[in-house]
Amino acid sequence: xxxxxxxxxxxxxxxxxxxxxxxxxxxxxxxxxxxxxxxxxxxxxxxxxxxxxxxxxxx
Amino acid sequence: xxxxxxxxxxxxxxxxxxxxxxxxxxxxxxxxxxxxxxxxxxxxxxxxxxxxxxxxxxxxxxxxxxxxxxxxxxxxxxxxxxxxxxxxxxxxxxxxxxxxxxxxxxxxxxxxxxxxxxxxxxxxxxxxxxxxxxxxxxxxxxxxxxxxxxxxxxxxxxxxxxxxxxxxxxxxxxxxxxxxxxxxxxxxxxxxxxxxxxxxxxxxxxxxxxxxxxxxxxxxxxxxxxxxxxxxxxxxxxxxxxxxxxxxxxxxxxxxxxxxxxxxxxxxxxxxxxxxxxxxxxxxxxxxxxxxxxxxxxxxxxxxxxxxxxxxxxxxxxxxxxxxxxxxxxxxxxxxxxxxxxxxxxxxxxxxxxxxxxxxxxxxxxxxxxxxxxxxxxxxxxxxxxxxxxxxxxxxxxxxxxxxxxxxxxxxxxxxxxxxxxxxxxxxxxxxxxxxxxxxxxxxxxxxxxxxxxxxxx
Numbered sequence: 001x002x003x004x005x006x007x008x009x010x011x012x013x014x015x016x017x018x019x020x021x022x023x024x025x026x027x028x029x030x031x032x033x034x035x036x037x038x039x040x041x042x043x044x045x046x047x048x049x050x051x052x053x054x055x056x057x058x059x
Numbered sequence: 060x061x062x063x064x065x066x067x068x069x070x071x072x073x074x075x076x077x078x079x080x081x082x083x084x085x086x087x088x089x090x091x092x093x094x095x096x097x098x099x100x101x102x103x104x105x106x107x108x109x110x111x112x113x114x115x116x117x118x119x120x121x122x123x124x125x126x127x128x129x130x131x132x133x134x135x136x137x138x139x140x141x142x143x144x145x146x147x148x149x150x151x152x153x154x155x156x157x158x159x160x161x162x163x164x165x166x167x168x169x170x171x172x173x174x175x176x177x178x179x180x181x182x183x184x185x186x187x188x189x190x191x192x193x194x195x196x197x198x199x200x201x202x203x204x205x206x207x208x209x210x211x212x213x214x215x216x217x218x219x220x221x222x223x224x225x226x227x228x229x230x231x232x233x234x235x236x237x238x239x240x241x242x243x244x245x246x247x248x249x250x251x252x253x254x255x256x257x258x259x260x261x262x263x264x265x266x267x268x269x270x271x272x273x274x275x276x277x278x279x280x281x282x283x284x285x286x287x288x289x290x291x292x293x294x295x296x297x298x299x300x301x302x303x304x305x306x307x308x309x310x311x312x313x314x315x316x317x318x319x320x321x322x323x324x325x326x327x328x329x330x331x332x333x334x335x336x337x338x339x340x341x342x343x344x345x346x347x348x349x350x351x352x353x354x355x356x357x358x359x360x361x362x363x364x365x366x367x368x369x370x371x372x373x374x375x376x377x378x379x380x381x382x383x384x385x386x387x388x389x390x391x392x393x394x395x396x397x398x399x400x401x402x403x404x405x406x407x408x409x410x411x412x413x414x415x416x417x418x419x420x421x422x423x424x425x426x427x428x429x430x431x432x433x434x435x436x437x438x439x440x441x442x443x444x445x446x447x448x449x450x451x452x453x454x455x456x457x458x459x460x461x462x463x464x465x466x467x468x469x470x471x472x473x474x475x476x477x478x479x480x481x482x483x484x485x486x487x488x489x490x491x492x493x494x495x496x497x498x499x500x501x502x503x504x505x506x507x508x509x510x511x512x513x514x515x516x517x
Contacts, residue, residue, distance in 0.1 A: 052099040
């Protein structure tokens, strides 16, 4: 269950980052950045530790 | 419609995954988090790069928890202040662009220069989350409302609790900008479930309520959450707050620059280390970790502070750590009694360690004494000596002060084993405080106070 949840969050996070990168709308970019952050937090909470902040994760 | 699904809301733990993780799994997870934080700090904070270079250690050399304990230096508030002074306000301590700043805090600077504390959105969320472990364990959920009896200034104080209430999804009611009487009227009007305050202020509101002819036990408050100074882990203080408010009293232990490190145990006898977001050591004066069950200085590493990392940070707080399984079910380290004192409040009278929190607990055993007291510590040729100045309760006649004082001295002698002087004073003679009370007055020469030196990382 935990592994599956982590995998699904990683997938969502990758899509969110693509949307953030593609956006030319400040409101959408900020919202996608926060979604990226919440995915990062959820992964830490499940012990999936890659970097301290999302911006420092391998992209 | 509910914010949490019923089966989730019924859970005992906010994050069962880490809160019930066996130590054999928790420690490797800590190592991964520590390595991540150390690499981050070394790459981004000039202060940490210089510090590690000076100690000839590189992040990739921290391969075990033992490496972390033995190879990395401690860091103290003075080093952060020095790094901030390079280019104020944050200077060399900073590890992230100001674009990411969410809020700035500062310490009061009452003992010198204020320490500046940058918080990003990420770290603010996680400061909040540390509170939620305590809120959730105490049975508080999204439907509850929280009254903040404090003024929202630059000092971190209860800001992190506000972030916690938001993270939980519950309701914030602000008592900012009001005096105590107006706050009590607001509590009658808005009927919050929880009040957040320092223990001193939670008790002080009782005096104000008496002036208003109001009975706090009949208000809507069912939970009192205290922080900022020892309180709910001291049984007598907790009982006094619970009787006054007719409510359960819980605490959280935190440090302004680190955040809320230790949510209170729901069984109320102490606090747990929030091992999701913090790592801790408890060390003796030589810097070596003390065995579980022993008292030492609390050394904390934060996984939260991405703006200004804090690794093996000296808190100067004295705690007793233990790995004994707690009845509440969590596997996180437990500190019975919470914070026992400060390293600069370490008192040794004729070879006996005397903890300020223990003296506070004993004072409550003496009928006729109030919760308002001060500890004055001096030094003669060989020993520390302590005098407790304490206010009598209003109903005690002044000609009984001397006998009540002698009774308190007998309680101290019997429980602690050494002589502690007691001076009983009139009600209202000692100052009152809204945030932290100043209770400890040290008149000893500096050479007779705790000094962490030598040992690992020094």
